[in-house]
Amino acid sequence: MSEFAVRAEKAAKAEKLDAGDELAGVRGQFVLDEVVYLDGNSLGALPSAVPGRVEDVVRRQWGELRIRSWDESGWWTAPERIGDRIAPLVGAAAGQIVVGDSTSVNVFKALVAAVRMAGEGRDEILVDATTFPTDGYIAESAARMTGRTLRPVTPAQVPDALSGRTAAVLLNHVDYRTGRLHDLPALTAAVHAAGAVSVWDLCHSAGALPVGLDEYGVDLAVGCTYKYLNGGPGSPAYLYVRGDLQDRFDSPLPGWNSHVEPFGMRSDFTPADGALRGRVGTPDILSMLALEAALEVWDGVSIEAVRAKSLALTDFFLECVAAYAPDGRVESLTPVAHGERGSQVALRCADAGDVMKRLIERGVVGDFRHPDVLRFGFTPLYVGFADVERAARVLGEVLR
């Protein structure tokens, strides 16, 4: 087929896929431009509802009501209210998620609490050796501070590495580099069979695919909100503590917001009931309420529809890259099998840093991950199939 014919065929296919896209209407709820934005797995695009909400929070809630807003504008209860808004997206019933702090800080809370739940006899923490670095650094600190040994293993090695010594296992649902989706149900079951506690990092899966926290009996989980949840730069992370474990959640960061009676100003600490004990200090209201507005785009959207579109987008991208990219210039690190794929495509490319720079200059935004990875994230809420065709076509041109 000629280059022209290939292009015509892909464009026609994109048009057909876009016409059948049941989520196409959601795109109108985001502020977008002519750029093909495939970096929503780093920073989600701006939902249109956010600027007006933030303005109200700043001008009226802070500027006029001031301190009264802690009650009257619902500031005080925002961490658990917004947690309940995230809950259905990750398959959790209400009352198990609180929002606040960064992902790193929540990994620390969750992993230390997990070790404490596991009990004194278990002296080893398993951590994904291919994890996003912060999880590994924090796990090292959690191990040091609880007197445990940290053992990095690949997710595939976890079942064999588990033993009666294992206290807790920290895993990523989707690998930040390759986009590989790990088998959360099977790995959680294996962790439980060994009597250990599972901690899942959902940064690269929440909002892109069904997680099923309750269904698969996950113990503890954390995630950020600025990727597929579009909460804005550095928006607060969240912590999930399964309902029946909450009484045993013993936080290493017991702040005044974790107390059963925060305004009692007691010198002795008694933790709040429920997920609230995962809170720490004063919640960061501006960022938190921007996130709350951002989550409104999920009204009426099913995560199953998002997943179906996500797979169609990445399938089509891989197909277009195969058609447009010169042979041997890039190699996909992302699994072909749907059951092993998140919502991104990672392409290995010798001169990836330079290639990504040129892609961005030409209006296709992904990101570069050291040392040789082109990473493209597909947010089904606002990326369409014509975007995908264009991105792959421009990539092909840049690579030639």
Added chain:
Amino acid sequence: MSEFAVRAEKAAKAEKLDAGDELAGVRGQFVLDEVVYLDGNSLGALPSAVPGRVEDVVRRQWGELRIRSWDESGWWTAPERIGDRIAPLVGAAAGQIVVGDSTSVNVFKALVAAVRMAGEGRDEILVDATTFPTDGYIAESAARMTGRTLRPVTPAQVPDALSGRTAAVLLNHVDYRTGRLHDLPALTAAVHAAGAVSVWDLCHSAGALPVGLDEYGVDLAVGCTYKYLNGGPGSPAYLYVRGDLQDRFDSPLPGWNSHVEPFGMRSDFTPADGALRGRVGTPDILSMLALEAALEVWDGVSIEAVRAKSLALTDFFLECVAAYAPDGRVESLTPVAHGERGSQVALRCADAGDVMKRLIERGVVGDFRHPDVLRFGFTPLYVGFADVERAARVLGEVLR
């Protein structure tokens, strides 16, 4: 003197004091209304520069530039840049403060790092027994996780309690309840004489009076930014690590932002040089840049002038309360001596909760601290002497 004459005299004095107030012009940089706002020590009023800045951050930096803003809009370097903006207000040279996380989380970082600096042989942590609760809870956790014993003592007892066993001492510069200013130079010197490490909580002093971190050789300090620094509800806190201690600052929360090469994505942790190693996860940009805009009100304002006005305000308030309040209805818990007074006045009052409710209904906003304290904070940047006279007068009316 008749009631009328008393009122005329206080009003005349207020007018004279306002006329001589060199900071009077700063009030115009805040969004204020007819309310007398004496709760700036809980949540500072909105600086006029903030709404426009936040709108730009949301609409242009996030909405249009998206991921590019991490470089182009200076997001990535915000924690240290804003730290350097706070530095002169607390008497610190540049390069020693980073902004991020809550006060509670920063207390944890500082106290654990302090214990590690002190070395293995020292097994005791002293903490202010009258502290704001979160510091005590976090200190308990830091002690538990480092295998030290926590010993609560009043600040006055600290010199006698210090010994060769003392690893670290966590103190508040100003007591949140009584408004008592503790003697930072003398207490820091005593801590050092015992070979221990000092950690100061500046929540109720920064922005209200000179702190002198560098001058007095404070080791580590933390503080919030939503009180006298007017950063907004739950705006990020900060951490000070004295320059010559930075190489020994061993954080219990080593996130990817603490790494010497954050985008190197290394699996082994090598801390950044300098105060940067006090960072943890992705900085919370919306709140952080709102704070940056809020700090502009300090341009051309000296903290010494702020302190002088603060003392004049609290002097005048105590004078007016003495003139207006029925005998025996309230008792000041705030020291009379200037050297022992922060920027608030705490009045003990049997029915304080009810009294504060009625004050607020009548346009005088302070807050109630369990069980019997009326707390009035005086932010010299926007509170004037006529406000003070009116607040005391309304209080007198409510108490009768």
